[in-house]
Amino acid sequence: MAIRVRNVTKRFGDFVALDNVSVDIEDGDLTALLGPSGGGKSTLLRIIAGLELPDTGTIEINGVDLTLLPPQRRNIGFVFQHYAAFKHLTVARNVAFGLEIRKKPKAEIKARVKELLELVHLDQFADRYPSQLSGGQRQRMALARALAVKPEVLLLDEPFGALDAQVRKELRTWLRRLHDEVHVTTVFVTHDQEEAMDVADRIFVMAAGRVEQEGTPDELYERPANDFVMGFLGPVTKLHGDLVRPHNLDLITTEEPGSVHARITRIARLGFEVQVEVEIDGDEGTTSTWVQITRERATRLGIQAGDDVFVRKADRERVSSTLAPALA
Amino acid sequence: MVSDTLPAGAVSRRKRRGTASKAPRGYRSQNSATRPASRWTLRLIAVAYLFFLLMVPVGLVFWRTFEHGAGVVWDSLTTPAAIHAIQITAETAGIATICNTVFGVGMALLLVRHRFWGRRLLNSLIDLSIAVSPVVVGLSLVLIYGRFEPVGRWLDNHGVQVIFALPGMVLATIFVSLPLVVRAVAPVIEEIGTDQEQAAYTLGASRWQGFWRITLPAIRWALAYGVVLSLARALGEFGAVAVVSGNLEGQTQTLTLFVQEHFQNFDAVGAYSAAFLLALIAIVALIVISLLRPKEDS
Numbered sequence: 178m179a180i181r182v183r184n185v186t187k188r189f190g191d192f193v194a195l196d197n198v199s200v201d202i203e204d205g206d207l208t209a210l211l212g213p214s215g216g217g218k219s220t221l222l223r224i225i226a227g228l229e230l231p232d233t234g235t236i237e238i239n240g241v242d243l244t245l246l247p248p249q250r251r252n253i254g255f256v257f258q259h260y261a262a263f264k265h266l267t268v269a270r271n272v273a274f275g276l277e278i279r280k281k282p283k284a285e286i287k288a289r290v291k292e293l294l295e296l297v298h299l300d301q302f303a304d305r306y307p308s309q310l311s312g313g314q315r316q317r318m319a320l321a322r323a324l325a326v327k328p329e330v331l332l333l334d335e336p337f338g339a340l341d342a343q344v345r346k347e348l349r350t351w352l353r354r355l356h357d358e359v360h361v362t363t364v365f366v367t368h369d370q371e372e373a374m375d376v377a378d379r380i381f382v383m384a385a386g387r388v389e390q391e392g393t394p395d396e397l398y399e400r401p402a403n404d405f406v407m408g409f410l411g412p413v414t415k416l417h418g419d420l421v422r423p424h425n426l427d428l429i430t431t432e433e434p435g436s437v438h439a440r441i442t443r444i445a446r447l448g449f450e451v452q453v454e455v456e457i458d459g460d461e462g463t464t465s466t467w468v469q470i471t472r473e474r475a476t477r478l479g480i481q482a483g484d485d486v487f488v489r490k491a492d493r494e495r496v497s498s499t500l501a502p503a504l505a
Numbered sequence: 506m507v508s509d510t511l512p513a514g515a516v517s518r519r520k521r522r523g524t525a526s527k528a529p530r531g532y533r534s535q536n537s538a539t540r541p542a543s544r545w546t547l548r549l550i551a552v553a554y555l556f557f558l559l560m561v562p563v564g565l566v567f568w569r570t571f572e573h574g575a576g577v578v579w580d581s582l583t584t585p586a587a588i589h590a591i592q593i594t595a596e597t598a599g600i601a602t603i604c605n606t607v608f609g610v611g612m613a614l615l616l617v618r619h620r621f622w623g624r625r626l627l628n629s630l631i632d633l634s635i636a637v638s639p640v641v642v643g644l645s646l647v648l649i650y651g652r653f654e655p656v657g658r659w660l661d662n663h664g665v666q667v668i669f670a671l672p673g674m675v676l677a678t679i680f681v682s683l684p685l686v687v688r689a690v691a692p693v694i695e696e697i698g699t700d701q702e703q704a705a706y707t708l709g710a711s712r713w714q715g716f717w718r719i720t721l722p723a724i725r726w727a728l729a730y731g732v733v734l735s736l737a738r739a740l741g742e743f744g745a746v747a748v749v750s751g752n753l754e755g756q757t758q759t760l761t762l763f764v765q766e767h768f769q770n771f772d773a774v775g776a777y778s779a780a781f782l783l784a785l786i787a788i789v790a791l792i793v794i795s796l797l798r799p800k801e802d803s
Binding site: 226227228247248249250251253254255257259261262263264265274275278279319322323326 | 700701703704705706707708709710711714718719722723725
């Protein structure tokens with residue numbers, strides 16, 4: 178167990194940022210803390226780093242209780258959302274900072290900086306200043322700087338949050354590959370479920386200061402513990418009061434057992450995927466929902482707005498908040 | 506100052522040329538908001554105002570100083586009284602600026618980064634010292650540290666003389682230039698935030714190392730600006746120092762007091778020479794400031 182968080186509570190005034198949270202993070206894993214803003218994930222990360230002190234509870238890294246230890250003595254690497262680049266130092270000096278503080282020999286620092294700049298593909302930019310780099314390059318520099326001191330754990334606080342969508346996707350793929358190379362226990366905070374699903378080995382979904390569910394991306398997606406987790410990990414809609422994924426619903430033109438009558442109100446063709454908005458007449462009045470089908474299927478059905486159709490659960494359907502066994 | 510006017514002139518020249526030739530429509534209409542006539546009037550008023558208020562008097566001081574040649578100036582600046590005045594001015598301003606720098610950075614960090622009861626009051630109090638007339642500052646110092654006041658008497662009994670001595674003059678000078686460093690540095694501290702320092706901590710830096718290696722370099726230009734401003738203000742201080750120093754020639758007479766005394770005693774050359782020196786220092790300070798300013802942007 179690389180990181181063990183036990184019963185941590187943290188309040189800011191009246192606001193409860195973390196409410197008796199316990200988290201275990203495996204050695205060598207790439208773990209995501211996922212949740213909406215204000216859910217406590219950044220606070221948890223900063224408490225692990227020692228940048229905040231918990232009101233109650235303990236933090237262990239590799240079996241050592243360091244709840245009261247300052248960040249300087251935790252041997253962690255931390256990457257900030259807005260890079261926190263040392264603007265007055267060159268890229269090389271930024272990366273060398275932690276080693277200079279540790280008073281390593283000059284030759285050793287030089288070699289290590291070179292090695293890391295190659296790792297993050299910034300070796301040509303060694304003598305530039307952070308202001309001469311793009312956002313993505315700055316964040317890679319920040320990663321190299323954090324890794325330079327060979328931390329026991331690497332903590333990233335919304336590392337790609339300030340970057341545009343394209344760079345964001347590139348960098349997260351790159352982070353995954355880097356992690357497979359370096360293998361340092363890594364925790365990153367994100368509010369982007371796609372990012373977490375794409376990159377992480379394990380995900381902790383956090384909301385309102387609590388861990389709602391933990392598991393692998395597949396486990397969370399297939400068996401969400403509650404409506405919140407299900408809603409957060411992908412699009413959802415309702416059928417008869419049950420939460421379902423729109424792609425787990427299907428449209429048919431003739432009635433069959435288990436299907437319900439509906440009227441199409443709008444069809445949005447988004448490329449491969451087609452969103453069909455329908456209204457369903459039930460005992461408690463009309464409810465609206467939407468169904469996600471492929472373009473091919475939509476063409477084959479030949480549906481148009483105003484058509485009468487029947488909605489049924491697709492064969493693959495297996496998620497329903499009432500049926501899913503809760504994962505603890 | 507000098508560098509501020511140059512780009513402005515360059516811009517307006519470019520604009521005028523643009524209007525004359527085939528400029529895009531939007532460009533011209535933007536420009537026609539001020540017609541040439543009113544633009545020239547405004548410029549004339551501004552220049553005339555500065556000319557009569559600033560350039561003529563300062564120019565006259567320079568001219569009167571060197572009216573009888575540089576040798577006389579040199580002689581009057583090398584009399585024992587003048588040399589002592591220069592020394593005491595440098596000492597007072599030097600100590601005051603060092604105090605203001607240390608206090609200013611500390612206070613700016615406190616005001617920007619900490620939320621505590623009475624913070625806003627403290628924030629306003631710092632400005633009070635520059636708002637209050639220096640003469641009042643001097644008088645209030647006499648009321649505390651004067652030889653016949655409790656605090657002053659106690660200090661006097663322990664061999665420390667404040668009023669009519671260097672400590673009092675330093676105190677008065679610190680007082681009148683108190684907020685200059687704080688105000689120069691605080692916005693930059695606000696802007697840089699705490700991320701960089703926290704990053705330094707996670708990399709193993711102590712608080713002290715974080716301050717020296719990260720915070721101080723980040724605010725260095727703003728700090729230099731504040732220090733130069735503070736030094737210029739300290740060198741030119743007259744009112745508060747006049748009250749607390751006693752103006753004893755060869756003992757507690759600063760350059761500004763020297764100017765005043767020699768002017769009143771009809772020693773025009775002595776007064777103008779010292780005034781010239783003060784003005785020269787101020788101009789050098791302004792040049793330094795204008796050189797420091799653009800660097801802040803990059």
